[in-house]
Amino acid sequence: MNIEPTPWIWYNDRLVPWDEARVHVFAHALHYGSSVFEGLRAYATPRGPAVLCLGPHVRRLFDSCKVYRMPIPFAPEEIRQAILETIRANALTSCYIRPLVFRGVGVISLDPRSCPVEVIIGTLAMGNYLGEEGVQEGIDVGVSTWQRIAPNTLPAMAKIGGQYINSQLAVMEAHDRGFSEAIVLSSAGMVSEGSGANVFLVKDGVVCTPPPAASILPGITRACVMQLARDLGTEVREEMVTREMLYLADEVFLTGTAAEVTPVRSVDGIPVGQGRRGPVTARLQEQFFGIARGQLEDRFGWLTPVPVNGWRNG
Numbered sequence: 303m304n305i306e307p308t309p310w311i312w313y314n315d316r317l318v319p320w321d322e323a324r325v326h327v328f329a330h331a332l333h334y335g336s337s338v339f340e341g342l343r344a345y346a347t348p349r350g351p352a353v354l355c356l357g358p359h360v361r362r363l364f365d366s367c368k369v370y371r372m373p374i375p376f377a378p379e380e381i382r383q384a385i386l387e388t389i390r391a392n393a394l395t396s397c398y399i400r401p402l403v404f405r406g407v408g409v410i411s412l413d414p415r416s417c418p419v420e421v422i423i424g425t426l427a428m429g430n431y432l433g434e435e436g437v438q439e440g441i442d443v444g445v446s447t448w449q450r451i452a453p454n455t456l457p458a459m460a461k462i463g464g465q466y467i468n469s470q471l472a473v474m475e476a477h478d479r480g481f482s483e484a485i486v487l488s489s490a491g492m493v494s495e496g497s498g499a500n501v502f503l504v505k506d507g508v509v510c511t512p513p514p515a516a517s518i519l520p521g522i523t524r525a526c527v528m529q530l531a532r533d534l535g536t537e538v539r540e541e542m543v544t545r546e547m548l549y550l551a552d553e554v555f556l557t558g559t560a561a562e563v564t565p566v567r568s569v570d571g572i573p574v575g576q577g578r579r580g581p582v583t584a585r586l587q588e589q590f591f592g593i594a595r596g597q598l599e600d601r602f603g604w605l606t607p608v609p610v611n612g613w614r615n616g
Contacts, residue, residue, distance in 0.1 A: 308320060309392055311424045312422060313420075317387070326407045328410075329404065329405070330414045335464020337462070337463035338403045340360070341400060341559040342359045344399060345594045345605075346396040347597075350395070350608060352607045352608060359401075360378050364378055366460035385399055390609065394425055394427060397426060399425050404419075404463070405420075436564055439565075441481075442566075443482060443485050443554075446472040446487070448484075450487065450495065450518075451517060452489035452517065460519075469486075484497045492544060492545075493543035493544065494516045495519065496558070496561070500519075500524040502557065504551060504580060504583070505550070507537070509537065509582065511524065523558050527590065530589050530590060552574075553579075554569065565580065
């Protein structure tokens with residue numbers, strides 16, 4: 303996703319012009335990866351833009367900071383309102399939203415707690431992260447040689463910036479091998495997640511996804527899809543997944559704020575099912591996008607409308 307500048311960024315409780323949102327080169331986060339972030343989406347709906355799962359995303363932001371011992375100098379409601387304010391200021395009908403909490407200039411030390419904690423919120427125009435064709439036809443993925451971070455090394459359930467070097471290595475390797483995305487195994491050799499998305503498979507009508515014990519980041523979109531599947535009468539299991547189960551699945555798909563719900567048509571060059579999007583994935587996509595875009599009833603209360611007087615297309 304290429305970055306296109308927007309007029310405003312929310313920076314420590316005020317909107318500043320894009321070019322003025324600057325960080326010092328000795329910010330602790332730049333040297334040590336001491337940041338926590340979230341990724342959200344606002345979708346264009348017939349009633350205007352609406353943020354998907356605003357509350358759960360803000361809660362996870364605070365949870366990640368708690369794990370990392372980095373207190374956010376704003377209350378959750380202030381962050382929620384700041385997100386809506388930034389979308390409104392940039393007048394986007396749909397967008398990707400990036401809140402980032404990071405440690406600024408203070409010390410060169412592995413104990414960063416004397417550094418100030420700063421917060422920014424940016425909004426960017428964003429289409430289908432893995433491409434429109436990928437959403438419709440499916441993508442090709444490969445199992446990475448890089449393992450997912452192991453328990454008690456880094457906190458996998460927290461969305462900490464420095465940890466994403468692991469994901470970068472996996473996705474660069476995947477691209478070099480001709481795949482759109484990587485699937486990463488845990489230190490125990492079980493399926494964990496993609497480089498930035500959760501993994502689901504469908505076998506004999508049952509939807510299965512790795513549990514938190516597989517060193518996953520429990521995704522917000524993952525939770526939405528599990529809720530949707532159960533609401534549609536589909537059995538959902540959280541259980542350990544072996545690599546070969548991916549090859550033998552009837553369907554495989556990825557979920558995430560950026561990935562949304564993206565089918566997988568092959569793993570390591572082996573076709574998944576019929577080598578195209580399957581019926582369970584298609585049904586879940588229909589429901590997910592229908593709710594997110596305001597075309598179906600928001601029966602789970604996922605959407606938070608953005609009060610905007612006027613906006614431009616994102």
